[in-house]
Amino acid sequence: MVMGVVGGVGAIFALINFFIVPTIADWKKDSAKALELEKKIRQDRDVIRTYGDYQKQLEQTQESIRVVSSRIPMPVLGNYLLAMEDSVRAAALGLDLVVKSVSDNDIIEPWGGAGLFKIYRVRVVIQSGYAEFIRFVSNIETENPLVSLGGVSISARAETPERHDISFIVGWMIWADPEKRPAFITAVSSNAPIKAEIGNNP
Amino acid sequence: MNLQVNFILESERRSGSTISLKFVVRVVAVVVPTVLIMTCISLFMLADSASRTVKLREQEKKKSEPKVKQVAILQTELKDTQGIQDLLDGWKASRFEWQILLTQLQISAPVHLQLIRIAADEQMGLADNVPARTLNLALRGKVKGDQSQDDVKALRVGLKFSPAMTSLVDVVEVKRFAKSEVAEEKEEVRVFEMECKFYPRKIIPPPVKSGK
Numbered sequence: 001m002v003m004g005v006v007g008g009v010g011a012i013f014a015l016i017n018f019f020i021v022p023t024i025a026d027w028k029k030d031s032a033k034a035l036e037l038e039k040k041i042r043q044d045r046d047v048i049r050t051y052g053d054y055q056k057q058l059e060q061t062q063e064s065i066r067v068v069s070s071r072i073p074m075p076v077l078g079n080y081l082l083a084m085e086d087s088v089r090a091a092a093l094g095l096d097l098v099v100k101s102v103s104d105n106d107i108i109e110p111w112g113g114a115g116l117f118k119i120y121r122v123r124v125v126i127q128s129g130y131a132e133f134i135r136f137v138s139n140i141e142t143e144n145p146l147v148s149l150g151g152v153s154i155s156a157r158a159e160t161p162e163r164h165d166i167s168f169i170v171g172w173m174i175w176a177d178p179e180k181r182p183a184f185i186t187a188v189s190s191n192a193p194i195k196a197e198i199g200n201n202p
Numbered sequence: 203m204n205l206q207v208n209f210i211l212e213s214e215r216r217s218g219s220t221i222s223l224k225f226v227v228r229v230v231a232v233v234v235p236t237v238l239i240m241t242c243i244s245l246f247m248l249a250d251s252a253s254r255t256v257k258l259r260e261q262e263k264k265k266s267e268p269k270v271k272q273v274a275i276l277q278t279e280l281k282d283t284q285g286i287q288d289l290l291d292g293w294k295a296s297r298f299e300w301q302i303l304l305t306q307l308q309i310s311a312p313v314h315l316q317l318i319r320i321a322a323d324e325q326m327g328l329a330d331n332v333p334a335r336t337l338n339l340a341l342r343g344k345v346k347g348d349q350s351q352d353d354v355k356a357l358r359v360g361l362k363f364s365p366a367m368t369s370l371v372d373v374v375e376v377k378r379f380a381k382s383e384v385a386e387e388k389e390e391v392r393v394f395e396m397e398c399k400f401y402p403r404k405i406i407p408p409p410v411k412s413g414k
Contacts, residue, residue, distance in 0.1 A: 008231070012234070012238065015238060015242065019242060020241065020242065020245060023242075023245045023246060023249050024245060024249075026249050026252075026253070027245065027248050027249040027252050030252035030253050030255070030256045031252050033256050034255045034259055037256065037259035037260065037262075037263055038259060040263060041259065041262055041263055041266065044266040044267075044269075044270050045266070047270050047273050048269045048270060048273060050273060051269070051272065054273065054276045054277060054280055055276060058276065058279060058280045058283060061280065061283045061284055061287050062283055064287060065283065065286055065287055068290050069290075108326060110293075110326045110333050110335075110405055111289070111333055111405070112333075116286060117289065117293075130308065131308075133304065134301055134304045134308070137300045137301050137304060138301040141299060141301055145297075146290070146293060146294060148293075148298070148335075149298070149300045150324035150337075151322060151323070151324060152300065152320065152321070152322040153319075153320070153321045153322070154317075154319065154320040154321075155318070155319050156316075156317075156319065168322075169324075173290075182283070182286065184283075
């Protein structure tokens, strides 16, 4: 009987030690893991729910950029100057001024070398009255919001006080590498050179 | 003398209490294993259920992972695209509007003041470590009459403090105000030189080049 009792106690001890305790430990571990996974799944669902909003924002932003990028000229057989000159002369149509020359000035990279864009600049030389020059500038600035003027120099002419010698720089935003434009632009792109028309507001 | 004679044998002796030790041992021998077995079965079922739940959740998580990755990719694409938008907006917003500047110059110049040279120097520089456009405008002119000094001051005030210019112009300085050196010009003609320094206008830094 004593042996029986000892054996029984031993069996109970082994059962507790080798089955019950490890099973409880596993159960606790799995329960905690299940709770953690449930939390992560809830977080994932919240993230997945935002897909529609992000998609909509992306489409709106891309559309907005597409509209503006239609004002970014493309080279014509590698040449920008022809279209730029057309644009400048078109802005002078109907004004009492003389466009003497439109010539290459430089290309600058205001954002450093890694940007998507550069600025192509031409120098324009005209003879014009002050008021006519303001109208000319207004036409250029209104036609394309990405165009900017700079380097303005106005000198009076003794022989014709009502007309001045005016030189200024006009800069257009261009693609740093037209072949590497974002895909959403090339996917729906007119690729037509910018039209030089007054009042062609974006 | 009294004698106590006991005719009950040892083996026939019984306890006086209702619960005997033998009974207790028998009960314990049945109940304890039963409880232990029931406990083991319950624990096994709980553990098994928890394990299955974990496997189910892991499968669910695996299913949602590709969709979560898609959202992350979309977020990155949106950020890049918004960067391009910021760049275009920044360039547009930072340009100096020459129609306004030239018009304001015309309005601010008093009647007896004549500008003979306007020279603008626009450069790309830095403002607070951000690329920015800077502009300096140099004016040279003549003014005649008793009010010549006041006329030059009026031009300065117009360029600095008029509503169209006050947010654009940082400093306007008269660099020179002197008698004209041209012999033919009358005594009251003065020449002046003025410099306008504009506040830098920041452009937005570009996003990383996307070769998509």
